[in-house]
Amino acid sequence: MVTPVARREATAHLRQVWAVSEQRACKAIGADRSSVRYCSRRRDDGAVRVRLRELAASRRRFGYRRLHVLLRREGIALNHKKLRRLYAEERLQVRRRGGRKRALGTRAPLAIPQGPDQRWSLDFASDATSDGRRFRILAVVDDFSRECLCLVADTSLSGARVARELDAVTAVRKRPASCVSDNGPELTSMAILRWCQESGVEWHYIQPGKPQQNAFVESFIGRLRDELLNETLFTSLVHARALLAAWKHDYNTVRPHSALGNLAPLTYATLGAPTMQRDGALRDLEGSAPHPVAPQSQPGSNHDRTLPAPG
Secondary structure, rough: OOOEEEEEEEEHHHHHHHHOOOOHHHHHHHHHHHHHHHHOOOOOOOOHHHHHHHHHHOOOOOHHEEEEEHHHHHHOOOOOOHHHHHHHOOOOOOOOOOOOOOOOHHHHHHHHOOOOOEEEEEEEEEEEEEOEEEEEEEEEOOOOOOOOOEEEEEOOOHHHHHHHHHHHOOOOOOOOEEEEEEEOOOOOOOOHHHHHHOOOEEEEEOOOOOHHHHHHHHHHHHHHHHHHHOOOOOOOHHHHHHHHHHHHHHHHHHOEEHHHHHHHHHHHHHHOOOOOOOOOOOOOOOOOOOOOOOOOOOOOOOOOOOOOOOO
């Protein structure tokens, strides 16, 4: 008998079976009467546990920090340490997916844009339907607000199709000052070069084999694959497009982003001021990435670590 609960049960057993007083029962087993008489005043957390399980079931790849943000938005005030205890007791921990180890070298940080539509990042992801039919996904991300501007799925995405999708995005919002992408054949095609000349948008290509230079969209695709693509079995291309559209809306308007002070990208973009704080819950809204250690290289530089100029 080590825990107070075990001592209370032993005291109750002695009083019931041997018909002794509480004082004598406590003396016999060496228990403190104040500990035996203690009544917990902790409030019932049943409703919080139920809501926590519901959120964890719908957001299977969210940890307790993001779930804490969602609960706080619903008006459930809870200390993060207590939430972590409830999270562990309910066995809601996210299972970490394994992967091969990769060597980490020295990496220069990217300069963060100071406003929306200053720089967009583009990249492709691929998946397959339940019958094995492959399709590709074009993702376009605003590097300042982390907002997903475009998420298009199709069996083939040529350079001309990418240009049409960029025109569709720029029809409803301001054109970017520059775009960043890898050296894929779709993004180095004549259609993209023609689009750059006609629109006046500067295009930067990262160095081959260095996706870290396009880190914003690579991080976005990682979240997309972890939270949707790996969690969903697509029955058709139409089904995939519908779920991608719903996930994009949720990502831009609801999903908390840790680099934005746990704000959704659209909320962060509308605030504008990078140093706003509310109730001590938001840190500096410039993001979690470090500031650049050196200014950006000028276009046309011959340094081997400089992004080549467009065209």
